[in-house]
Amino acid sequence: MKAAVQGLLGALAIAAILGTTAEAGPLEDGIDAYHEKAYAKAVELWRPLAEAGNAPAQYLLGSLYVEGNGVEHDDATAFMWFQRAANQGDAAAQYNVGASYAGGRGVEKSYVDAAKWFRRAADQGVVFAQLNLGLLYAAGNGVPQDNVEALKWLELAFFALPASGARSDVARAMTDVTAKMTREQIGEAQQRQRAWKAQPEVK
Template sequence: MSPICPHCGSSQIRTARLHAHDGVRHILLDTPLRCRDCRHHFWKFNPVKPVLLLLAVGVLVGITAWLALEQPVVTPTAQTDSSLPHARAAAGDADAQLKLGLRYAEGDGVIQNQKEAAKWFELAARQGKTDAQYHYGLALLKGRGVVQDYRAAFSWIEKAAQRGHAKAQFDLGELYRYGTGTAADKPRAYLWFNLAASQGVEAAAKARDSLVWQLKPEQLAAMQEEARRMSLSTAAAPPTPSPPEASPPLSVTP
């Protein structure tokens, strides 16, 4: 049935425009109309709009519920001290000491604390943990949580490199290359870059190749032979290293 103008009774009705000031109820439930004869503006209830509104709300609720169900359960990363390996680390467990040092260094479950990280790295390093030797050497090299000490850093990184730690081998090459913590020695730098490159360290391969033209043929031959011998060596890992004199052991309070 065609709408009739309530003002003049005319059936010459057209749909009018919506305006922001029309109100939420009219916009959601009614259709705006205007009489062509008297220009009267009025509203007529539109039974389709409530149905569409309910459908839209239902779809929105369904999508929200689906997204909520699809989200994985996130376990909080923050952990209490009781969940960390403090007890085992304080009791002398080198693996726990290394793990605790890494957590403090990265802020994994604890407030980041480079001083605590260096303390646990040192304790594990003194028990012969290769990764800890490398990380403690880096802490000394960069002065993270400890007083910067190039000579001690060189000593610890060298220990890790001698045990086959690829990153330590690359860093040891850098120390030899620039004379940091030791006398500059480009042939030795080439040696350690070569060993690190053989383990897939791309930066080491580039550094090694950049030194080729700076060495004499006999130096290259000697360092390549030594690298080959070291890479093929099946000797057991060296004994637990003694601490450098420049870095006295840290005390640990359980």
């Protein structure tokens, strides 16, 4: 399974933002415009907010550049907006920065940087960041190869995902990893999971 399922998480994160109830204002007016497929209007409303430092607007504007809705598709510009939001702690943006680095979209490919940003998002509970971080540890891409750490993150993602094709893919990845592990190593991975769950969210 390839790392950096950027499009899927982008869609899920946008759905989460669009599904929330919020006070009236340009951000929410842009969300209404997005629902109505008035993408140019959404860009018009979100861009000033993004330029003023509003992290949700930065993330949403970046997502439009990925989709090519209301603006011309531009991975480099999308990455710029994701990076700005990620630097403010936006978890979905942190994931997308990691995915951009992993796929070399809008920025030079770097598994080291991908792992760094996936970890930040994973520590905030972003399931696909946990999945991709686990895959990087399993392959030794951007991080030292570590089956214990790989299984920790893959299992965290597996139990957070609903029953779906993605969950089946994670199960296969877990099977591949555990086939190379001792019983003691599997126990260590499960202990690390419990320790991670006991911690407060890391922003």
